[in-house]
Amino acid sequence: MSEKAELILEGKSFQLPVVVGSENEKAIDITNLRQETGYITLDSGYKNTGATSSAITFLDGEEGILRYRGYPIEQLAERSNFLEVTYLLVKGELPTKEQLDAFAEKIKMHTLIHEDMKRFYEAYPTYAHPMGVVASITCSLSTFYPKSLNPNRSKDQVDLTITRLLAKFPTIAAWAYKNSVGHPVAYPKNSLGYVDNFLHMMFSLPSQEYEVDPVITSALDKLLILHADHEQNCSTSTVRIVGSSQANLYSSIASGCIALWGPLHGGANQAVIEMLDVIRNDGGDVMKFVAKAKDKDDPFRLMGFGHRVYKNFDPRARIIKKACDDVLNKLGIHDPVLDIAKKLEEVALNDEYFVERKLYPNVDFYSGIIYRALGIPVDMFTVMFALGRLPGWIAQWQEMIDHKEPIGRPRQIYTGATTRDYVNIAERG
Secondary structure: OOOEEEEEEOOEEEEEEEEEOOOOOEEEOOOOHHHHHOOOOOOHHHOOOOOOOOOOEEEEOOOOEEEEOOEEHHHHHHHOOHHHHHHHHHHOOOOOHHHHHHHHHHHHOOOOOOOOHHHHHHHOOOOOOHHHHHHHHHHHHHHHOHHHHOOOOOHHHHHHHHHHHHHHHHHHHHHHHHHHHOOOOOOOOOOOOHHHHHHHHHHOEOOEOOOOOHHHHHHHHHHHHHOOOOOOOHHHHHHHHHHOOOOOHHHHHHHHHHHHHOOOOOOHHHHHHHHHHHHHHOOOOHHHHHHHHHOOOOOOOOOOEOOOOOOOOOHHHHHHHHHHHHHHHHHOOOOHHHHHHHHHHHHHHHOHHHHHOOOOEOHHHHHHHHHHHOOOOHHHHHHHHHHHHHHHHHHHHHHHHHOOOOOOOOOOOOOOOOOOOOOOHHHOO
16 A cells, blocks of 8 residues: 555645655655645745656765666766766766767768848847856757757657757857857868867857867766756756747757756856855965955855755765866866865865865865866856756756646735725825
């Protein structure tokens, strides 16, 4: 007999089903709560509410576990690559070599965006935030592919839409960067791999072709893998709830970009660099700011340390730390901001105050350092995050469509005025 939870309201007992996931996660199913009791639950921020059942990503913040489709993130980051992980998330299983080659070839066939879209970029001022440009251009793809508007079309049509989005998003992102610096765009070079091609479009100039460095490619590839999905976070839940209205994939992903753009979500690595700049501009005394961070009455906070989900350590940070060191050593960069970052890292890993409170450097700390070392401006950081998160968003949207989930429609507890009569404006005094 399946386990039940008992809820007692107004002297009456109600039995609620208990749902157990494949990793022994437990939930009380309240699907029929309002219908049976007249009550709803109140959970601000949905911190204790499961909005869906998903087979994509498992996350255990207490134990520092992250798995995609059952595969540990450590193994994927060490032995796989971003395109293979994309296939895994979207298709559900790791591909054979033939399947992966065919997948990569299909993507290469669709990397160009319509020439008319260049006019969109030209219409934006150079100071337009790249994330706003990326979100709007992504949404506009639906106007160029009207057959994509119905998410319930044939599987082949949906697969084509997914392929187009995976192929064109790096182009859209790189061209947003080019627009922000006033440079001419670089077209895709499909002889290159997925990550190499993106770097080419970012940094190649008419007079100078970007030379792809395997150390840099490897570090960026790992970063994209680590960001590829993260369970039901703000942007992922946004993609699913927008998609639940039967909105097309392009629009749903654009909504994820907008949610990710918020500084409380995707802006953490940008906040790290801004914090390091503050320390540098103050003279670079790291221990002064460590003392300020320890002072509970001081408003200063160290950014990029600890994590709201991972309570003991961020498994992604352990992986990307080595890639970060490799990039800095390879490039031989002498940047006072990066020197400050390394000093802060050393303090956080060894100071008893930080160790006891589990204020370890997280993935945002290291990703910000890598992006700065590569010459990627802070306004592009959330775009880089979105590039990595794209396959996860697509997989979540597709799962939601396949499960025929109902339109998202949260309830509320009303706290406004009760019924009152309208008074004509002349009589209001």
